[in-house]
Amino acid sequence: MRSDTTGFWTPVALSADIPSGTVIPAHVSAGTIALWRSQAGQIAASADRCPHRGMSLSHGFVRGEALSCIYHGWSYGMSGHCVRIPAHPSLTPPETIRVVTHAVRDTSGVVWVAEGTPASDPLSLDGLTPLRSLTVEADRAAIEAAAGVPANADGLIEIARDGEDLCLLLSGSQQSQTGVRTVVHVLVATGSQAPQRIAASRNVERLRRMAETTSAEGNVP
Numbered sequence: 290m291r292s293d294t295t296g297f298w299t300p301v302a303l304s305a306d307i308p309s310g311t312v313i314p315a316h317v318s319a320g321t322i323a324l325w326r327s328q329a330g331q332i333a334a335s336a337d338r339c340p341h342r343g344m345s346l347s348h349g350f351v352r353g354e355a356l357s358c359i360y361h362g363w364s365y366g367m368s369g370h371c372v373r374i375p376a377h378p379s380l381t382p383p384e385t386i387r388v389v390t391h392a393v394r395d396t397s398g399v400v401w402v403a404e405g406t407p408a409s410d411p412l413s414l415d416g417l418t419p420l421r422s423l424t425v426e427a428d429r430a431a432i433e434a435a436a437g438v439p440a441n442a443d444g445l446i447e448i449a450r451d452g453e454d455l456c457l458l459l460s461g462s463q464q465s466q467t468g469v470r471t472v473v474h475v476l477v478a479t480g481s482q483a484p485q486r487i488a489a490s491r492n493v494e495r496l497r498r499m500a501e502t503t504s505a506e507g508n509v510p
């Protein structure tokens with residue numbers, strides 16, 4: 290996803306997978322983050338560590354326009370500042386209590402998180418519609434081998450299967466307990482009908498099995 294030398298955008302999730310009032314864990318190259326959407330529909334990305342005692346904020350909950358920690362209930366606004374400490378309801382939390390936040394964009398049905406300071410906008414996905422995301426227990430090289438083509442500089446793989454175009458948008462790979470895993474966002478041509486969408490989903494499942502087999506057998510080129 291590198292777009293320049295000072296930063297890049299990572300596609301961490303599909304917009305539809307984060308309804309208003311929810312928080313999920315997402316992954317960037319630096320590790321896990323808490324990705325959340327306020328009740329009003331604003332998207333935000335925070336470090337996945339509560340400044341109080343280190344609880345994962347992705348295990349927390351969204352109330353109104355704030356993300357609350359599941360442990361002692363400290364709440365953080367969109368900009369990361371602490372807005373409420375339940376044990377001290379009359380206290381205005383000092384400005385110094387805040388969680389690290391990341392720039393985030395919700396565009397073309399994909400949520401992108403900035404790593405560093407990108408000088409340009411996230412990749413334009415005109416003519417494409419997100420279908421689904423899936424996690425592949427393999428690195429990018431194994432996915433590229435299964436697809437038969439390398440990803441371009443933006444991490445996009447474009448292939449044709451069953452006469453239909455299929456696009457895979459690769460997120461960064463992370464180390465997991467069982468090896469390396471990569472989140473793949475699947476995109477189809479805008480206007481695709483149910484049969485094409487079902488076929489695309491089946492094709493990407495096949496591709497996942499191939500990549501995971503390749504990875505498990507250590508045959509990655």
Ligand code: FES
Nearest residue numbers: 339341342358361
């Ligand atoms: S650890 Fe988060 S509020 Fe205490």
